[in-house]
Amino acid sequence: MAQISMTVNGKARKANVDPRVLLVHFLREHLRLTGTHIGCDTSQCGSCTVLLDGRSAKSCTIFAVQADGSEITTIEGLAPDGQLHPLQHAFWEEHGLQCGYCTPGMIMAAVTLLEDNPKPSEREIREGISGNYCRCTGYQHIVNAIQRAAEKR
């Protein structure tokens, strides 16, 4: 067992974990933050995307011990004051989700996309979210949502 400490959604957390425990399992099962999902086991789908020290990262690709000392934001921590984040609001307005399973990861990936490129073109959005799979929407309403959020920034 390894002792780790990290800040998750603004709260200091300490835990003893098996070194092989993935960050996503630590978040979901130890901290019960189940908004971060698991869609594959090969780091393709992006359902598990969180912010690691402010940058989007696939939490199934990282061991919890590797995140020791870091700051993590999950979908539950994106809108700490109860107001929806502009991306959450835009996904709702534009029908950017159906089953909702990929949505938390998609939103977290979009957070970093818009930080890097505040006024992306449609093409740049499509490229920017191509590390995140959605099987329901055909992506069009997701692209619309990210465009809308960019316009509102």
Added chain:
Amino acid sequence: MPTSPVLPKLVGQRVKRREDPRLIQGRGTYVDDIALVGMLHLAFKRSDVAHGRIRSIDTSAAEAMDGVEAVFTGAQIAEFLAPMPIGTPFPSPDHRAVAVDTVRYGGEAVAVVVASDRYLARDAADAIVVDYDTLPAVVDLELAMTGQPTVIHSAFPNNLAVALVPSGTGVSASGVDDSAIDEAFAKAEVVISQRMMNQRLAPSAMESRGVVAHYEPGKGTMTIWSSTQNPHILRTFIAAMTGLGQDQVRAIAPEVGGGFGAKINIYAEEYVTAAISKRLGIPVKWIEDRSEAFVATTHGRDILGYVDLAAKRDGTVLGLKLRLIADIGAYNMLLTAAIPTLTMMMANATYRIPAIRTTLTEVFTNKTPTDAYRGAGRPEATYFVERAMDMLARELQMDPAELRRKNFIQPNQFPFVTQMGATYDSGDYEKALDKALETAKWEALKAERDAARAQGRLVGLGLAMYVEVCGIGPSSSLPTGGWEHSQVTIERDGRISATTGASPHGQGNETTFAQMLADQFGVPLEHVTILHGDTGVVKQGIGSFGSRSQAVGGTALHLAGAKVKTKMAKFAAALLEAHEDDLVFQNGMISVKGSPAAGKSFASVASYAYVPVPLPEGLEPGLSDEAFFEPSNNTYPFGCHIAMLEIDRETGEPTLLKVVAVDDAGHLINPLIVEGQIHGGLAQGIGQALIEEVVYSEEGQLLTGSFMDYAIPRAIDFPHFELEATVTPTPVNPLGAKGVGEAGTLGSTPCVVAAAVDALSEFGVKHIDMMLRPEKLWRIIQGGAS
């Protein structure tokens, strides 16, 4: 006097979804989010050979691990779990939830571990040692039909799961009359003949499957949470397989992260999880890994078609022969054998075809079983017929749109009885075609294509029509029953609760159904709650598949609402001293027609109905009623899809430049949600055309067992889809709604392939089998055969 704001009509409006606030905040509860006190975890040991006899299983190392509660082999499971049931009347081989002596596909379960956490459960499963006598793997479906290289199930010679008698023109209970089909081909001035493969696909909902089962020994009841499209069907089968009554089983579909047909089937893991929970008297959980999903969740499509289309040189279609061979994998699952029969059923497509003959053979192979995948049989029919029509247009040098126009079933011919025995409810195919041509600017697009070609670019256009069968019912067409159920309750405070058996997994029923009730009762949307997915709350139901939620489930809701409204009007009439027929429900009030001031608030009438002093004569207290709705027929939505595609001359890489989809689903409740459904269908249909394919090696090993090898379409793979609609209501239900969940997958696949063939027409290519990977296209450009 109470006043209230004027409420807008909501049906037909782009109302944003009521499901979304929880989902965009990560507050939805999917199966893997459920944790019960004392819950243990299951992991399956799966076969790593495609076909083999189990010589021995050594579970001792697994059992010795600290934290392992139990290990069961297939033989031990068989002591308390009956063989797997199916949902069709076709003959089926013996199929155990966990293999007992023979494995018949790679990934078939051979043992199961119960342990204190999921990591340990997997470790223990890995520690089980299985020794196999490997048998030859049956992989090629046409070879399989000859019994080569071996026979998988001894009771099914030549691996023939189903060898159906012919169907179509001249086929009746009394025999087969070939004269009409023979005459059609004798008269033909041109015959198009093509072998086409509609390849195997992995449905790949982003949430893989998962189950939590909790048997409570004291009460003798079972609660099972599963990522399923149909909790009521799950309850039926779980009760039968665990020896419980249906009243003792509660099945819950919590948030379900997509289904696409693959979560209709009731799976071995659901039975095993339930049976082990009952045996051990503790809650247990199983969550499928993605790599596990590729072998353990049913695949879709995989049907070979030999298509012959007979026509006159003026383009008049005379006859169609369709010989179908389906590779169904190793076993029959819930609906497996029935899916390809839908391909036969829809062979008539949108055309007046005077003579059709189809035959269907279903073949066992050493692969994961197939079952429904979005469209389920209808995309295959559309693909075979539309590809043949496209080839005919090319042969006759006709515009593909004009060839279709010449052969359409005409609006005045509905209801139209097809050569396959289906009765198309309503349609106006030319209207959809014209709308698509207009939206795509077809003539300008052709000029654009020709200009691009003049510059040496490989650009092509494709067009496809489709008609599909949706709103599945009546009961004669579905072994589970072809109805849907709803109960509508006006609560004491005037808010509305309604249940629906149409259990959604992304379709937005909580929104569309609330829109309907808000309009029906003249109350705000926020005052309506739609309950679903829990057999403890929803008394009866069938489920969501076959694009039936709105057409069948929505109608049941509407009818239940109408019953309650009639009763509520009687209470209001007593209060207002008016006649119940003179009342209107609007803006949160029930008032006398023409004098809105003479009214009572909706909530006050509700309150009165629960404390009815005095009780109006002939009325019982309360406001709650239910309806079962069984449609008299299926619905038949239709549409036209157009694609423009460019192929890189150097690399063979295809790029979609334009996609236009015109879909007619009848009346729409929420066009925003409908658009989303069509977008998703287009993505899966285009995915099949361009990048998706399940591939097995000659040894029956799955070569596309993860998202690294099986290509799920990404955002970058698509252009901006252009959507339009025509509206041709169905007479089959009072809403006029036909269903839209699968439509996108029908037209998109053949129109993209047609566009690729058109792009490569300078190389003399007439057909290319999917998927259209660059290497295949590059070879054609280099002068090789397709």
